[in-house]
Amino acid sequence: MSYINPQFRHPCSNTNEIGCTRKDYEGVISTLCAGCGHDSITAAVVQACFELSIKPHTVAKISGIGCSSKTPAYFLSQSHGFNSVHGRMPSIATGANLANRDMIYLGISGDGDTASIGIGQFVHIARRNLNMLYMVENNGCYGLTKGQDSATADVGSAAKGGIPNEFAPVDLVSMALDLGASFVARGFSGDKEQLVPLIKAGLSHKGFAFLDIISPCVTFNNTPGSTKSYAHMREHMEMTGKVDFVPEEAEIKVDYKPGEMTDITLHDGAHIRLNKLGDDYDPQNRRGALAAEEKAKEKGEILTGLLFVDPESHDLHDVLGTTTKHPLRNLDEKTLCPGAKALEAINETSR
Amino acid sequence: MKPLKTTNEFVIRFANVNGTGSWSANLLFARTAFRMGIPVSPKNIFPSNIQGLPTWYEIRVSEKGYLGQRSNDVDIMVAMNPQSMAADTKTVVSGGYLIYDNTKRLGSHLKRDDINYIGLPLTEMCLREYEDPKLRLLFKNIIYIGALAALTDLDFEVLKNLISDQFKGKERLIKPNIGALELGYNYAKEHFDCPLGIRVKATNKTDNKILIDGNSALALGALYGGASVVGWYPITPSTSVVDSFKKYAARLRTCETTGEKNYAVLQAEDELAAMGMVLGASWMGARAFTATSGPGVSLMSEFLGLSYFAEIPAVLFDIQRSGPSTGMPTRTQQSDIISCAYASHGDTKHVLLIPSRPKECFDMSADAFDLSDQLQTAIIVMSDLDLGMNDNVSEPLEWDDKREYKRGKVLSEDDLEKMTERFGRYLDKDGDGIGTRTLPGTHPSKGSFFTRGSSHNAYAAYTENSDDYVECMKRLERKWETAKTLVPKPEIKRKEDGATSGVIYYGTSDYATQEALDLLEQEGHSFDAMRLRAFPFNKDVEEFLAAHETLYVIEQNRDAQMRTLLMKECETDPAKLVPVLGYSGRPITAQEIREQIEDHLNIKKKKAA
Ligand SMILES: Cc1ncc(C[n+]2csc(CCOP(=O)(O)OP(=O)(O)O)c2C)c(N)n1
Ligand code: SF4
Ligand SMILES: [Mg+2]
Numbered sequence: 001m002s003y004i005n006p007q008f009r010h011p012c013s014n015t016n017e018i019g020c021t022r023k024d025y026e027g028v029i030s031t032l033c034a035g036c037g038h039d040s041i042t043a044a045v046v047q048a049c050f051e052l053s054i055k056p057h058t059v060a061k062i063s064g065i066g067c068s069s070k071t072p073a074y075f076l077s078q079s080h081g082f083n084s085v086h087g088r089m090p091s092i093a094t095g096a097n098l099a100n101r102d103m104i105y106l107g108i109s110g111d112g113d114t115a116s117i118g119i120g121q122f123v124h125i126a127r128r129n130l131n132m133l134y135m136v137e138n139n140g141c142y143g144l145t146k147g148q149d150s151a152t153a154d155v156g157s158a159a160k161g162g163i164p165n166e167f168a169p170v171d172l173v174s175m176a177l178d179l180g181a182s183f184v185a186r187g188f189s190g191d192k193e194q195l196v197p198l199i200k201a202g203l204s205h206k207g208f209a210f211l212d213i214i215s216p217c218v219t220f221n222n223t224p225g226s227t228k229s230y231a232h233m234r235e236h237m238e239m240t241g242k243v244d245f246v247p248e249e250a251e252i253k254v255d256y257k258p259g260e261m262t263d264i265t266l267h268d269g270a271h272i273r274l275n276k277l278g279d280d281y282d283p284q285n286r287r288g289a290l291a292a293e294e295k296a297k298e299k300g301e302i303l304t305g306l307l308f309v310d311p312e313s314h315d316l317h318d319v320l321g322t323t324t325k326h327p328l329r330n331l332d333e334k335t336l337c338p339g340a341k342a343l344e345a346i347n348e349t350s351r
Numbered sequence: 352m353k354p355l356k357t358t359n360e361f362v363i364r365f366a367n368v369n370g371t372g373s374w375s376a377n378l379l380f381a382r383t384a385f386r387m388g389i390p391v392s393p394k395n396i397f398p399s400n401i402q403g404l405p406t407w408y409e410i411r412v413s414e415k416g417y418l419g420q421r422s423n424d425v426d427i428m429v430a431m432n433p434q435s436m437a438a439d440t441k442t443v444v445s446g447g448y449l450i451y452d453n454t455k456r457l458g459s460h461l462k463r464d465d466i467n468y469i470g471l472p473l474t475e476m477c478l479r480e481y482e483d484p485k486l487r488l489l490f491k492n493i494i495y496i497g498a499l500a501a502l503t504d505l506d507f508e509v510l511k512n513l514i515s516d517q518f519k520g521k522e523r524l525i526k527p528n529i530g531a532l533e534l535g536y537n538y539a540k541e542h543f544d545c546p547l548g549i550r551v552k553a554t555n556k557t558d559n560k561i562l563i564d565g566n567s568a569l570a571l572g573a574l575y576g577g578a579s580v581v582g583w584y585p586i587t588p589s590t591s592v593v594d595s596f597k598k599y600a601a602r603l604r605t606c607e608t609t610g611e612k613n614y615a616v617l618q619a620e621d622e623l624a625a626m627g628m629v630l631g632a633s634w635m636g637a638r639a640f641t642a643t644s645g646p647g648v649s650l651m652s653e654f655l656g657l658s659y660f661a662e663i664p665a666v667l668f669d670i671q672r673s674g675p676s677t678g679m680p681t682r683t684q685q686s687d688i689i690s691c692a693y694a695s696h697g698d699t700k701h702v703l704l705i706p707s708r709p710k711e712c713f714d715m716s717a718d719a720f721d722l723s724d725q726l727q728t729a730i731i732v733m734s735d736l737d738l739g740m741n742d743n744v745s746e747p748l749e750w751d752d753k754r755e756y757k758r759g760k761v762l763s764e765d766d767l768e769k770m771t772e773r774f775g776r777y778l779d780k781d782g783d784g785i786g787t788r789t790l791p792g793t794h795p796s797k798g799s800f801f802t803r804g805s806s807h808n809a810y811a812a813y814t815e816n817s818d819d820y821v822e823c824m825k826r827l828e829r830k831w832e833t834a835k836t837l838v839p840k841p842e843i844k845r846k847e848d849g850a851t852s853g854v855i856y857y858g859t860s861d862y863a864t865q866e867a868l869d870l871l872e873q874e875g876h877s878f879d880a881m882r883l884r885a886f887p888f889n890k891d892v893e894e895f896l897a898a899h900e901t902l903y904v905i906e907q908n909r910d911a912q913m914r915t916l917l918m919k920e921c922e923t924d925p926a927k928l929v930p931v932l933g934y935s936g937r938p939i940t941a942q943e944i945r946e947q948i949e950d951h952l953n954i955k956k957k958k959a960a
Contacts, residue, residue, distance in 0.1 A: 028812075057799060060635070060791045073801055073813070080791035082634060083803040084627070085653055091582070091619065091627025096791070098580045098615040098628065099637035103792050121627070124620040316617075323611040328579040329637035329790070333756055335613055336577040336638075338603040340750045346571065346599075347747040350561040351386065 017053040025049045025056060027074040032067055035222075037189035037215030037230075038137045042074045044192050045106070048199035049076060059104045060096055064089040064118060067144045068110035068137035068215070087118025090125035093132055094316075100327035101317050104203060105132035112142045115151040115170040122172070126179040126208055131315040133202040133209045136172055137189070139217035140228035147220030158225030171297065173212050173307065177290050182207035182313035184289065185243075185306045188233050189215040194304060197245035201306065204245075207313040214302065238296055240281055240305035283309055352465050355446040356548035359389050359414035361426040363503075366439045367492070368432050370402030375517075376492035377408040380499060381742065383510045384412055385562050388554040392418035392862070394741045394938065399587070399680040405435040414556055418744060419863030422942040426549055427503075429495060431473075436461060448547065450495065450502075469543060471498055476534060490531040497535025504546035506553065507536060561709070561747050565738035566642075568709035569668050570595035571748060572716025573640050574603065577756050578666070580639035581616040582628025584647060587680050588736040589670040592642035622647035626654040626665065633664040634802060636761070636790035638720045640666035645674045645687050648694060655729050656695025657804040659827070662777070662786070664723035664730075664759075668716070671735040673936045682936030683736035685858055686908035691731045692886055692916055698824065702726065702834050703886040705733045707861040709745035711884075712738065715839070717750075724759040726834055727785060735907070737859045737938045760787040767794040776800040776811040777823065784830030831887060838885035841892055845879045853879040853895065854931075854948075856905040857913060859938060864905055866941035871948060878903070883913065888920055896923045901955075903948055905931040907939050 015021050025046040030039050049056070056078035063069035065086035072081045084092045093107050114122045114136050125134065140153040149157075152172065153165040176184045183205045187195040195213065202209035214233055216222045222229045227236075282288050289308040296303040322328065355361075363380070367373035374395060381393035392411045398404035409425070411418055426447045430439045436451070437460065443449055445465040451457060453470025473494055477487040500507050511529055518524045539545055569592050573581075583593045597616050604613045619625040625641040632639035643651065648669055658665045671687045673679035693700055702722065704715040712734060719730040762770070767789065774797060777786040786809075789798035800811040808819040856864045861882060868878060881895045896902065896917065904914040911930035918925050931947045933939030 055795060057795045058792055062631075078796055078799050080634075080789075080799050081801040082631075083801065083805065084630075085657055085804055088623060088627045088654070091624040092631035092634070094617065094624070095580060095582060095628035095631025095633070095639060096635040097631075098582075098617065099632040099635035099639070100792065103635075120620055121624055124624065128617075317615075320615050320617070321610065321612050322615050323606065323609075323613050325606075325611070328613065328615060329632075329635050331577075331579060331613055333577065336579065336604070336756075337575050337750075338599075340752045342603055343571070343575070343748050343750045347561050350563045 016050055018055060020050065020053070020056070022046060022050045024078065025076055027072070027077040030071070030074045032070070033219045035218040036067065036143075037139060037217065038068050038071050039074070040189040040192065041135070041137055041195070041213055041215055042071050044189075044195045044199055045075045047192070048196050048203065051196070052200055052203060054104060054203070058102075059106055061106050061108065062089050062093045062096065063108040064110070064113035065144070066110035066113050066142070067217075068139075069108055069113055071137070072106075072108050087113050087116070088121060089113065090118065090121035090130075090134070094125060094128070094130055097130055097132060097316070098322070099329040101131070101322065102327050105130075106203070107132055107134045109134065109136050110143070111136055111138040111140060111150045111152040111172075115172055119151075119170070123175070123179060126176050126181045126210065128316045129180065129182055129208045129313055131206055131208070131317070133199070133205070133211060135199075135202075135211045135213060137215040138172070138212055138228065139215050139221050140226060141217050141221045143217045143220060147217070154227040157227040158223065160220045160223055162225065164225065171293070172210070173303075174290060174293050176210040177286055177293070177308055181210045181308075182310040183209035183306075184308045185210070186212045186214070186302070186304045188237060188304055189213055190230055190233065191237075191304070194239065194243060197243045198306065200245040201243065201309075205309065205311070207310070207315045233302065236300060236302050238301040238303050240283070240292065240303055240307060243306050283307065352467075353446055354467055354548045355426055355444070355448075357426070358550055358552050359412060359554065361412050361549050362421055362424070363410050363412070363427040363429065364425040364439075364442070365408040365429040366432045366435050367406050367408065368434070369398055369400050369404045369406040371492070372489045373406070373431070373492045374408060376496050377410070378742070379496050379510065379513055380505070381410045382513055382562065383500070383505045384410070384551055385557050385744070386509045386513065387506050387551060388557050389414055389551055390416050390418055390556050390560075390744050391562075392741070392743065394420075394737065396937065397681050405432050412551060414554055416556070417862060417866040417941070419861070419866055420938045420940040421866070422940050423937070429499070431491075431495070440466075448549065450499070469502065471495060471535070471538065476538070480534065490527070493528055493531035494535035497532035498539040499535075500532065501536045501539035501545045502543065502547050504550040504552070507532075557744065559747060560744050562742045563709045563745055564591070564740055564742050565706065565709050565712040565734050566591040566670065566740060567595040568712035568745070568748065569642070569716045569732065569734065569739070571599060572713040573666070573720070574599050575713075575750055576638065576717035576720035578638045578640050578720060579614045580628065580632035580637045581614070581641065582619045582625040582632075582639070583616070583641050584619050584622045584625045584643065586622075586644045586647055588672055588740045589642040589644050589647070589668060591740065592668050592670065622650040623654065626651040626667070629665045629667075630654055630658060630663050633723075634791070638664075638666070638724070640668065640720075642668040642670065644670050644672045645690070646677065648687055648690055652695045655701060656697060656699050658729040659695065659699045659701065660697070661802050661804050662727040663802070664727055666719045666723050667729060667731045669731055669733050670739040671733065673934075679936045681736070683859070683938055684907050684934060684936065685733070685735055685860070686910075686912065686934070687733065688906075688908070688912035689915060691733060700831065700887070702728065702730050702838060703733050704730060704839065705857045705884055705886075706738065707858055707882065709738075709743050710748060713748045718839075721757040722837060724761075725757055725785070725837060726830065727759060727788060728830070733858065735859055760785060762787055762789050762793070762798055764794050767797040770797060773810070774798050774800070775809045777807065777809045777826070779809075779826050779829065782829065783833040784826045784828070785833065835887050835889040838887065838889065840889060841884055841895070842882040843880070843891065843895060846877050850877050850879045851899060852901040852903070853881060853899040854903045854905055855881050855883060855895075855913070855917070857883040860905050860907060860944075863939050863941045863944055867944035867948070870941065870945050876948075876952065886916065886920075888917070892917075893921050896921055899927070901927055901929060903929045903931045903951070905939070905944055907933050909934045
């Protein structure tokens with residue numbers, strides 16, 4: 001909100017294709033705890049949007065309630081943001097998207113916000129394939145209400161209180177795959193190199209892009225007993241592949257050995273390049289993705305990377321048959337109102 | 352026993368089994384009378400069930416225009432349901448008629464010597480005429496309508512035309528339906544002295560009127576008011592609002608060449624999501640609505656509070672039914688007044704619009720979108736099952752093509768381009784308590800802000816500063832004062848010499864109240880009358896309250912909810928507000944109103960003596 005202040009341009013800061021600096025993608029100063037994983041994700045969002053040369057005002061940032069849901073204030077200050085109510089970000093995003101299909105929708109949620117109070121809305125937004133990037137900043141606990149276990153906490157995982165969790169965890173990635181999400185990925189807040197391309201790919205994907213990001217809560221969950229701590233993640237992370245996101249304008253490098261990578265063309269023409277580590281991992285195979293996720297869980301590993309993408313899916317507007325000419329919210333009165341004559345005809349049939 | 356004699360003033364009730372197609376047959380009776388120029392009010396009294404339980408359909412025929420419930424008694428009972436026949440027989444007034452299927456003999460316990468019995472061999476006729484058991488069931492209803500046409504002197508030509516209109520496009524159904532009508536008609540002519548003392552006679556009292564249900568009128572109002580996004584979750588009696596919207600939008604809001612829709616209707620996973628979708632769409636700048644009933648309002652409460660505090664437009668149609676909890680889902684009531692007026696925690700209040708007739712449903716629906724944009728808050732239109740799901744006589748719906756949508760204070764790209772000062776979403780520049788909105792994506796560098804339900808200052812920044820918070824709450828109160836100047840005024844009827852007592856009523860208590868007032872007038876009691884049409888109450892309401900010693904507050908709930916609102920919001924002395932209540936799930940009757948007012952007058956008289 002500082003457009004009247006003279007913009008100070010750092011001498012060595014680069015500008016992107018639309019002449020914006022990284023600073024143009026930042027927001028107000030974070031009030032989260034120092035070292036919070038969520039802040040690293042914020043930085044990754046800033047970088048991803050900068051690198052994609054997104055016009056900030058074309059993004060709508062929507063969140064629920066929680067430490068994670070506060071973060072939209074910390075990036076893209078030229079974008080409209082909506083910090084709604086606990087667990088209900090999906091419905092707000094759905095309504096906004098129905099009203100205006102031309103914006104870029106970035107939803108931010110927490111594991112409490114999504115896997116507990118908001119699990120119903122999460123399920124339905126995934127199955128409707130709403131065109132948006134839905135990120136869960138997953139720390140296995142309720143940060144904002146002081147560290148209670150969340151539904152994504154693994155059995156036996158212990159938060160600061162030291163009492164291990166007894167209940168089976170909700171795996172949002174498996175759920176998203178099962179529900180028909182057209183893009184499913186997992187990242188780690190501490191691995192920016194992988195996270196930035198995943199965010200970029202998710203933003204470019206047409207359809208519902210789900211990104212689960214393990215994001216340690218330094219205050220309540222970064223304990224040796226927690227499976228969402230930095231230490232645990234570093235030891236147990238298993239990547240499906242090295243993800244490289246290539247916008248369509250960029251020249252595609254060809255010096256990869258065949259058989260090691262899969263290029264996936266997204267709807268807007270950009271590519272995701274996935275460097276396969278597994279022998280036969282195919283990111284366009286939903287069942288394969290589910291099986292890989294199951295297998296990793298069995299081994300106590302956390303699979304990261306792009307697990308599944310269907311670049312050709314139909315989003316909600318395609319299914320509803322909404323006009324492609326203008327966003328609904330821009331329709332003029334002439335288009336919206338059928339006029340007096342049509343009403344007289346209706347009166348006539350009601351006699 | 353003297354048979355009843357009355358022309359154009361009677362009540363006929365049909366007792367049927369749910370799911371047997373009786374509703375559309377019974378509607379023929381009502382529409383024929385309507386087309387003959389006689390005001391009617393058909394009411395469908397149905398169970399929360401798809402098939403098998405008793406259902407009733409009642410038509411008040413009243414040239415005088417008394418279209419509320421008269422009482423629980425009927426003049427003609429068409430008793431087609433053996434399950435409820437004993438009880439149904441008891442509701443016939445002395446001298447009235449019971450029409451029944453005499454294929455089987457009438458049980459002796461159903462015999463009364465003060466009513467007239469008309470037996471029609473319906474089952475026998477159907478067995479003889481039709482092979483298909485399904486047709487036997489359906490045409491049984493049509494046959495008794497034909498018989499009633501002869502018995503009550505319905506214009507048979509009008510009836511036949513109605514059938515032709517109804518089956519336009521399905522012409523092959525016209526002939527057998529008319530055949531069934533004739534079967535009944537001829538049987539009655541042959542066997543009874545037609546017409547009976549109770550009959551209809553053509554008149555002109557419905558000239559230029561229409562017969563339409565309130566939910567269709569609400570849907571049309573939303574269509575004309577420019578709504579383009581609908582999120583909803585099915586619940587009786589609100590579902591037909593969205594069904595109608597879809598029906599009309601498919602016809603009137605779809606691009607003829609591409610088939611693309613200039614609207615989006617999405618069935619949500621629950622009412623929370625439905626209201627979330629409305630808020631998301633409104634925040635993005637589309638006009639959006641949802642429709643629900645009491646249980647849905649409960650679920651929407653958190654979001655309604657967000658609408659109030661973050662100041663996001665939303666339109667909600669609450670088609671009230673009998674509570675509490677699941678209550679009587681298919682029976683009417685006006686019992687969401689308080690839960691809607693104060694929906695959600697904290698100091699929250701909402702604007703309510705309260706229609707009485709379909710025309711008013713249409714107008715208030717379209718107006719709700721203007722008001723919601725102007726006031727930047729949720730507007731709740733309070734209809735009910737009686738108005739929403741029954742066909743009501745109404746003035747025709749009207750639209751002025753010169754009318755422009757009032758979008759309230761929204762900055763365009765140009766406005767923002769020219770703006771030199773810092774944008775403050777919640778700055779109250781002109782003292783009306785309403786700030787200026789911007790819509791996402793409008794301008795590359797100006798006007799963005801963060802919408803939130805947590806406390807915020809005038810620049811929409813998060814704050815825990817008490818002064819900022821209190822200023823915001825006070826501004827919302829100023830906005831509430833502004834709302835009073837924008838909502839529809841009450842409809843007030845004063846006696847020439849000014850009565851010392853008055854009645855206050857709203858919504859579907861309208862007709863029954865009018866009738867009760869006329870009856871009381873005949874007994875020498877006259878009252879001023881005020882029909883409330885909105886909350887918050889404006890100064891006309893306050894003046895009416897101040898000008899009367901005793902005020903009867905007529906409503907269809909147990910707890911006198913509107914009375915509570917009047918007490919609280921207008922600081923009226925509770926002693927002078929006398930509750931008059933009907934909450935049986937059936938529409939309040941003129942008799943209930945009259946008796947309660949009389950009782951109170953008698954107590955007053957006794958005290959004075
Ligand atoms: C209806 C409702 N219930 C409870 C709360 C309290 N609450 C605020 S944040 C939160 C949990 C947030 O957890 P998560 O989504 O994981 O976010 P984190 O803080 O861990 O990032 C809860 C329970 C609320 N705001 N609203
Ligand atoms: S409590 Fe945890 S999740 Fe919340 S800001 Fe602090 S570290 Fe982050
Ligand atoms: Mg959490």
